[in-house]
Amino acid sequence: MIYADNAATTRMSDAAIHTMTTVAQENYGNPSSLYGLGQRAKEILEKAREDIAAVIGASPREIIFTSGGSEADNQALLSAAEAGRRKGKKHLISTAFEHHAILHTLQKLEKEGFEVTLLDVHEDGIVRPEEVEAAIREDTCLVTVMYANNEIGTIQPIRRIGEICRRHGVLFHTDAVQAIGHIPVNVADDNIDMLSSSAHKFHGPKGVGFLYVKKGAPLFNLIEGGAQERGRRAGTENVPGIAAMATALTEINAKREKNAADLIPKRDRLIEGLKEIPHSALNGDAVCRLPGNVNFCFEGIEGESLLLLLDDKGIMASSGSACTSGALDPSHVLLAIGRVHDVAHGSLRLSIGEGITDEEIEEIIRSVKEVVAYLRGFSPIWRDLQSGKRKYIL
Numbered sequence: 529m530i531y532a533d534n535a536a537t538t539r540m541s542d543a544a545i546h547t548m549t550t551v552a553q554e555n556y557g558n559p560s561s562l563y564g565l566g567q568r569a570k571e572i573l574e575k576a577r578e579d580i581a582a583v584i585g586a587s588p589r590e591i592i593f594t595s596g597g598s599e600a601d602n603q604a605l606l607s608a609a610e611a612g613r614r615k616g617k618k619h620l621i622s623t624a625f626e627h628h629a630i631l632h633t634l635q636k637l638e639k640e641g642f643e644v645t646l647l648d649v650h651e652d653g654i655v656r657p658e659e660v661e662a663a664i665r666e667d668t669c670l671v672t673v674m675y676a677n678n679e680i681g682t683i684q685p686i687r688r689i690g691e692i693c694r695r696h697g698v699l700f701h702t703d704a705v706q707a708i709g710h711i712p713v714n715v716a717d718d719n720i721d722m723l724s725s726s727a728h729k730f731h732g733p734k735g736v737g738f739l740y741v742k743k744g745a746p747l748f749n750l751i752e753g754g755a756q757e758r759g760r761r762a763g764t765e766n767v768p769g770i771a772a773m774a775t776a777l778t779e780i781n782a783k784r785e786k787n788a789a790d791l792i793p794k795r796d797r798l799i800e801g802l803k804e805i806p807h808s809a810l811n812g813d814a815v816c817r818l819p820g821n822v823n824f825c826f827e828g829i830e831g832e833s834l835l836l837l838l839d840d841k842g843i844m845a846s847s848g849s850a851c852t853s854g855a856l857d858p859s860h861v862l863l864a865i866g867r868v869h870d871v872a873h874g875s876l877r878l879s880i881g882e883g884i885t886d887e888e889i890e891e892i893i894r895s896v897k898e899v900v901a902y903l904r905g906f907s908p909i910w911r912d913l914q915s916g917k918r919k920y921i922l
């Protein structure tokens with residue numbers, strides 16, 4: 529079995545599992561309780577906050593624990609919008625290839641009377657900072673641009689976008705769910721006001737994440753209730769999950785450079801191998817991308833069938849994003865970089881992670897070549913392309 533779907537989720541690390549189970553067994557107190565057991569849980573929570581803050585260059589008071597990346601994205605956008613509304617600023621800027629946690633929240637805000645500008649991401653899957661600057665208006669209350677794309681892995685010029693936002697006095701949020709733990713991220717150096725992250729994308733548990741909010745930036749709570757997280761996120765804290773998230777982040781951060789140095793040549797070999805398939809194309813810039821991300825389009829096939837046949841061969845991958853696969857709509861990310869519907873349907877995302885071997889990379893290349901050839905063998909579209917009835921796009 530080869531797991532090549534780390535952008536969808538990662539396996540929890542042994543250390544994170546150890547932390548999670550030990551905390552659950554030994555420190556089951558409620559952090560809001562005054563007796564020792566509760567206070568020890570509180571200490572674990574605050575230690576996790578310190579450890580996480582240290583990794584991204586924040587101060588602990590700027591970290592709010594959430595149920596994951598989606599909640600952090602929702603809270604960041606709705607907070608910035610509410611602060612904007614109070615000042616009569618109802619314009620937001622984002623990009624066409626954000627995660628649905630961002631895009632759907634923006635759609636909700638549009639229904640409430642906000643105006644949203646979605647920037648183009650160009651064929652290389654990269655946002656141009658000067659286009660962000662040109663879109664900023666007097667009434668812009670937020671710019672939100674993802675750090676790295678979850679489908680095509682392209683890394684955005686976040687530091688330059690942050691610098692532009694700061695110069696114009698506009699709040700800047702980034703969905704860094706795919707970046708944290710995989711590439712260097714520092715909220716101070718990158719001029720970030722708000723940042724979303726999720727533990728299960730860096731070998732921590734599912735259902736837990738955090739939102740960084742720079743001191744002084746607006747933050748409103750989505751969930752009403754108790755005074756946890758200094759009144760900005762009610763509900764008894766997921767202490768074992770939060771502690772395990774801190775363990776996972778500290779662990780991955782310590783070996784981040786080593787992991788990247790190990791993965792990049794494997795990623796590039798995978799790209800080189802798959803490029804040998806005729807009428808195929810890499811999606812997104814080849815260099816400015818996450819160490820583990822490979823995303824291809826193959827003309828004349830269906831991504832879904834490709835996935836099922838790869839699964840038969842023990843290879844776990846993805847087509848489009850996990851949230852859209854199952855639906856027949858092609859990926860909004862691939863459409864955003866200009867792939868036409870037919871081509872976007874034949875996409876494959878391989879997101880490799882720590883521990884994958886060179887032999888496994890070769891096995892993936894062999895299997896994808898076999899499966900693409902097999903599927904093309906009975907694809908009516910492929911037959912039309914071959915006979916010249918239809919023109920090749922790739």
Ligand SMILES: *Cc1c(COP(=O)(O)O)cnc(C)c1O
Nearest residue numbers: 596597598627629678705706726
């Ligand atoms: C996975 C992901 C999310 C959602 O995070 P959850 O913790 O699963 O809610 C948001 N944004 C990006 C870019 C992601 O990859």
